[in-house]
Structures are given as structure tokens and as C-alpha cells.
Amino acid sequence: MAEFLTSKELAIKVSICLGVLVVVMCLCALVGTQNISLERVFDGPGQKPGENIDYEIFARVRLPRVILAALVGAALACSGVVLQAILRNPLADPYILGISSGAGLGVIITILSGISWSFWGGSPIGIFAFAGALITVWLVWYIGHFTGKSQATSLLLAGVVVNAFFSAIIMFLTSIAKSEQVFSTIFWLMGNITDKELSVLWVSAGCIIAGIIVLFTVCHRLNVLALGQEEAKGLGVDVARTRIVAFACAAFITAIAVSLSGLIGFVGLIIPHGVRLAFGPDHRQLLPLSAIIGAAFLVIADTIARIIVAPAQLPVGVITAIAGGPFFLILLAKYSRKVSWLK
Amino acid sequence: MNTIIKVENLNFGYTRQDTILKGISFEVIQGRFLAIAGPNGAGKTTLLNLLCGLLRPKAGSIRIDSAPVESYSAKKLAQKVAVVRQEFVPVFDFTVAQMVSMARTPYLGTFGFESNTDKQIVNEALEATETAQFALRALGSLSGGERQRVFIARALAANSPVLLLDEPTSFLDLKHQVGIYDLLKTAQLEKGKTIVAVTHDINLAAQYCDEILLLGANGNYHIGETKDVLSPEQIERVFGVRTFVGKLGQEKFFIPLGKFAKYSGQIAGKPHNIQQE
Numbered sequence: 001m002a003e004f005l006t007s008k009e010l011a012i013k014v015s016i017c018l019g020v021l022v023v024v025m026c027l028c029a030l031v032g033t034q035n036i037s038l039e040r041v042f043d044g045p046g047q048k049p050g051e052n053i054d055y056e057i058f059a060r061v062r063l064p065r066v067i068l069a070a071l072v073g074a075a076l077a078c079s080g081v082v083l084q085a086i087l088r089n090p091l092a093d094p095y096i097l098g099i100s101s102g103a104g105l106g107v108i109i110t111i112l113s114g115i116s117w118s119f120w121g122g123s124p125i126g127i128f129a130f131a132g133a134l135i136t137v138w139l140v141w142y143i144g145h146f147t148g149k150s151q152a153t154s155l156l157l158a159g160v161v162v163n164a165f166f167s168a169i170i171m172f173l174t175s176i177a178k179s180e181q182v183f184s185t186i187f188w189l190m191g192n193i194t195d196k197e198l199s200v201l202w203v204s205a206g207c208i209i210a211g212i213i214v215l216f217t218v219c220h221r222l223n224v225l226a227l228g229q230e231e232a233k234g235l236g237v238d239v240a241r242t243r244i245v246a247f248a249c250a251a252f253i254t255a256i257a258v259s260l261s262g263l264i265g266f267v268g269l270i271i272p273h274g275v276r277l278a279f280g281p282d283h284r285q286l287l288p289l290s291a292i293i294g295a296a297f298l299v300i301a302d303t304i305a306r307i308i309v310a311p312a313q314l315p316v317g318v319i320t321a322i323a324g325g326p327f328f329l330i331l332l333a334k335y336s337r338k339v340s341w342l343k
Numbered sequence: 344m345n346t347i348i349k350v351e352n353l354n355f356g357y358t359r360q361d362t363i364l365k366g367i368s369f370e371v372i373q374g375r376f377l378a379i380a381g382p383n384g385a386g387k388t389t390l391l392n393l394l395c396g397l398l399r400p401k402a403g404s405i406r407i408d409s410a411p412v413e414s415y416s417a418k419k420l421a422q423k424v425a426v427v428r429q430e431f432v433p434v435f436d437f438t439v440a441q442m443v444s445m446a447r448t449p450y451l452g453t454f455g456f457e458s459n460t461d462k463q464i465v466n467e468a469l470e471a472t473e474t475a476q477f478a479l480r481a482l483g484s485l486s487g488g489e490r491q492r493v494f495i496a497r498a499l500a501a502n503s504p505v506l507l508l509d510e511p512t513s514f515l516d517l518k519h520q521v522g523i524y525d526l527l528k529t530a531q532l533e534k535g536k537t538i539v540a541v542t543h544d545i546n547l548a549a550q551y552c553d554e555i556l557l558l559g560a561n562g563n564y565h566i567g568e569t570k571d572v573l574s575p576e577q578i579e580r581v582f583g584v585r586t587f588v589g590k591l592g593q594e595k596f597f598i599p600l601g602k603f604a605k606y607s608g609q610i611a612g613k614p615h616n617i618q619q620e
Binding site: 004005007220228236237239280 | 395444451
């Protein structure tokens with residue numbers, strides 16, 4: 001007898017994971033250079049501002065940052081899941097189609113041009129990164145369609161070429177820039193979660209969650225699309241439409257994540273793989289669980305980045321790469337017999 | 344008797360200049376088993392891809408259930424026609440049950456969960472193809488013959504009146520070749536499926552198929568009852584190879600004769616007349 005994924009079973013799994021995520025987020029918000037007590041935090045709501053420092057730190061400093069890390073982690077993990085499916089390539093990650101170099105170019109142009117106006121209380125870096133990312137993705141999509149019928153391969157190649165070209169421009173601009181400009185560019189490129197305005201946070205949260213929900217509605221079609229476009233068409237999937245919806249949403253949430261936190265590597269590659277190894281390749285389950293586990297992973301990584309060299313802070317990208325690599329190898333070693341593309 | 348597939352004056356070529364299919368017209372009656380055979384490059388797979396709407400004809404028309412193929416949405420067409428392509432292993436490790444369930448994609452709602460009817464149909468398809476025992480195993484861990492049964496299970500689970508298959512037995516040993524055709528014949532006889540299979544094996548076609556379409560490399564074709572169309576003369580004309588014809592009861596079988604065939608000396612004098620009862 002076959003076993004089927006039911007909506008009830010999925011709802012239970014998602015609820016459990018969400019519960020764990022909330023606990024992880026609260027615990028991580030309690031940890032930091034300044035010790036705060038859980039008891040005092042619970043007393044916080046209702047007290048006058050300034051009366052309860054522990055609550056202020058928890059609610060106004062650490063919680064927004066933890067939420068930001070969770071959002072970015074969820075967005076990157078989902079985007080990785082979707083791109084691996086539509087490109088039918090287990091090596092795909094959110095940055096494979098040029099988002100990284102496009103955003104990087106946007107950022108270095110902002111820094112070099114010395115634009116100082118602020119937008120929505122934040123620096124213009126995020127806006128330029130967002131614009132750079134989306135323009136590059138559009139360019140890659142256009143080149144990919146222009147060059148080939150086998151779209152998965154031509155998209156990948158277009159992504160590689162555009163990435164290489166833009167990286168070269170980034171290197172050129174870096175080499176002519178002043179040293180402090182170079183420093184802030186590199187710091188951004190490493191991926192960094194810092195405090196953001198609450199309004200920015202809520203808007204981004206809305207966009208990312210909406211994107212993930214739209215992606216969830218195409219998940220059963222992604223299962224079929226992962227078999228290839230001829231198969232997908234034979235199984236009644238409107239390939240072009242599904243691909244555009246999935247690709248646009250993935251690019252959109254990645255661009256938001258990048259504009260919030262720079263280039264955080266590894267999350268979009270290893271989380272989808274880890275979840276797939278543990279729970280199987282059914283995207284209806286893979287996508288929501290990857291979102292939650294990706295969120296938890298980045299929250300923990302960011303907490304480590306905050307405290308490991310306190311009072312200084314490391315870029316979180318360093319932690320995800322250092323922790324993610326070995327963690328991923330352990331997973332692979334454990335499950336490699338289950339995975340056909342490793343044989 | 345309803346005509347379920349009607350092809351009229353079909354022309355197709357991959358570039359503007361060339362045509363590999365020229366002026367092809369035929370009909371398939373509901374519940375019949377049609378083989379498409381011919382030399383490599385004659386356009387057999389191309390014809391199959393035209394029938395399932397993956398390619399568009401340059402001229403002429405293809406009607407499935409009396410409506411033109413291009414008038415169907417992808418979803419509606421998948422409910423009419425199920426396709427089994429040449430064997431492949433997917434990139435991600437879907438289980439057999441997941442793979443077969445994908446046949447229900449055109450019937451699913453917004454969030455894509457299977458209803459009880461869907462589950463029942465999938466389970467029936469697994470039972471019918473004797474793949475239920477592998478239901479929870481990864482597709483990549485099965486042998487070629489088992490995998491092909493899974494793809495046929497998927498085609499059955501689509502509940503479509505028409506089944507199209509592209510060389511369903513090309514990588515299989517003798518036992519599995521016969522097994523696959525037994526399965527298809529059962530689906531034809533018990534469920535009334537209309538089956539169109541591209542094949543290189545004219546002996547299997549002779550044994551199982553009601554009709555055969557012989558597609559020549561130069562664009563000419565012959566279609567008719569298998570027993571009428573398959574003759575040594577016709578095979579030599581289409582495939583360019585001489586054959587030895589034997590008869591087992593009512594069934595003819597054909598053995599191709601190459602340069603080194605043992606009795607080629609004897610046969611040379613009277614090429615097509617060595618029939619043994």
C-alpha cells in the first residue's frame with residue numbers, strides 16, 4: 001500500500017517545527033553579551049518605558065534581529081528548494097542565477113557613488129541591492145530564453161556567465177575604490193544581520209511570507225517539473241506558467257533577503273538538501289519544512305555570530321559557511337545510500 | 344466504434360526547410376492497440392510527440408476525441424492522453440508511490456493533496472502492475488524492468504482513455520519485454536484503453552498489436568492490420584533488411600538476416616519465400 005502525504009499530517013509537522021522555531025527564537029533572544037532574565041522579560045509588557053531594561057533589550061534590540069534572521073533564513077531556504085527543482089540541479093542555490101553579483105554590483109555602486117540620502121529611515125544600500133538583484137535575474141531569464149530550448153541548462157549557463165561578468169566589474173570597482181569603501185563592501189558581501197527599522201521588518205516579513213505561500217501553491221507542480229519539462233507537460237502541468245511563477249517568487253524573496261542582510265551563503269544550498277534527506281523530495285512538505293528549519297538555522301548562526309567574539313560581532317555568513325559545511329557532510333555520510341545522484 | 348485519434352494530412356519538420364513527416368493520415372479506433380515501427384530517424388518519436396501535443400504540426404491536424412490537440416489545455420490533454428517516455432531516472436529520489444501519484448496532478452486542487460479517489464486509483468494502478476511491493480522504495484533503486492512497470496502504473500493512474508508509449512521495452516530482457524506487453528494488452532482488453540506504442544520489435548508488434556504503422560525513412564508509410572502489413576517484402580522496403588519468416592500457428596515471426604546469417608547462401612536465391620509451417 002502506498003503512503004500519501006495528507007494535509008493533516010503536513011499541518012502537524014509544520015506546527016511542531018513552528019513551535020520549535022519559536023522556542024529557538026526566544027532562547028536566542030535571551031542570549032547575548034548583556035545577561036537578561038526570563039522572569040523580568042515576562043514582567044515587561046505593561047511597564048513604563050525605561051523601567052525594565054531586560055524587557056527593552058529583549059523586545060526592542062534582540063527580538064527584531066532574531067525575527068530578521070528567521071525571515072532571511074526562510075527566504076533563502078525556500079528559494080534554494082524552488083531553484084533546485086526548476087533547474088533540476090541539486091547544486092543550485094538562491095544565488096546561482098546572478099542575484100549575488102547583481103546585488104553586489106548595486107551595493108558597490110551605492111558605496112562608491114557616496115549616495116547619502118536615506119530611504120524609509122534606512123541606508124540606500126538595501127534598495128540598490130534589491131534593484132540590482134532583480135535587474136540581474138531578469139537579464140539572466142531573458143538571456144536564458146533567448147538562447148535555448150532546453151531552458152534549465154541555458155538558464156544555468158546564462159546565470160554563470162552573468163555572475164562571472166558582474167563579479168569582474170565588482171573586482172574592478174573594488175580595486176579602484178578607497179580602502180574604507182572596500183571594507184564596507186566586503187563586509188556587506190560576507191552577509192550580515194544588523195538592526196533594521198521595525199517598519200522595514202514588517203513589510204519584508206509580509207512580502208516574504210506572501211511569497212512562500214504562493215510558492216506553496218505550486219509545490220505539487222514543482223514535483224512534476226523536477227522530472228523535466230516534457231514529463232511535466234505530459235502530466236498536465238502548464239510548464240511555462242509554473243516556471244515563471246516559481247522563478248519570480250523565488251527571485252523576489254531572495255532579493256528581499258539579500259537587501260536585508262547581504263550575501264549569506266550556504267543556507268539556500270544545505271537546508272533544502274538536509275530536509276530532503278530527512279523527509280524526502282516531496283515539495284509540498286519540503287518547502288514549508290525548509291522554510292522553518294532554514295529560519296531556525298540562521299537564527300542560531302546569527303546568535304553565535306553575536307556572542308562568539310563578543311563584544312565584537314562576526315558576519316553571520318562566516319558562521320553559516322563554517323558550521324554548514326561539516327554539518328552537511330555528516331548528513332551526506334549518513335544518508336548517502338538513499339540518494340541516487342551520489343551513486 | 345468511435346475514432347479516438349484522427350490524424351489528417353500531417354506535415355512536420357524541425358526546421359523550416361526539412362520535413363520528416365509528410366502527408367500522414369490515419370485513424371485509431373477506441374480500444375485498439377497500434378504499433379508504430381520504422382527505421383531510426385523515420386520520425387516515430389516525433390509522431391508520438393505530435394500526438395501528445397508536445398510538438399505542433401506544420402500542416403494538417405491531429406484530433407483526440409474529435410477535438411484538435413492544440414485546443415486542449417495541458418491539464419485537459421493529460422486527462423485524455425498519458426505518455427510513457429523512454430526510460431529515465433529522476434534527479435531527486437521520489438518513491439514509487441510518489442511517482443505514480445503524479446499522474447493525478449491534473450485532478451488536484453490548489454494545494455495539491457490527493458483525495459481518497461486519487462489514492463484508490465493510485466493503489467489500483469500499483470496493484471495492476473505488481474509494483475505495490477516497491478511502493479515506498481526510491482525509483483532509482485529499482486531495476487530497469489521494475490522502473491518501466493512503475494511508469495506504466497503512472498500512465499494507468501492517469502485514468503486517460505489513450506496511452507502513448509515510446510519504446511517501452513528497449514532496454515529490457517526478454518522476460519520483461521513480454522511482461523510489459525502483457526501488461527499493456529491487459530489494460531487494452533480489460534480497461535478498454537487505446538494504446539499507441541513506438542517499437543523496434545516487429546515480433547512483439549505482430550504478437551500483441553491489432554494494427555501497425557510502418558514509417559519509412561523517406562516519408563512513405565503503411566498502416567493496416569498487423570497481419571496484413573507485416574510481410575518480408577514490406578519489411579525489406581521499410582527497414583532495408585531481408586528477413587526470414589516463420590509461422591507459429593496463426594502468428595508470423597521475423598528474423599532479420601545480416602551478412603553473416605548462417606543460411607544466407609541458400610536464401611540469396613529466393614529471398615522471401617522460405618516460409619516454414
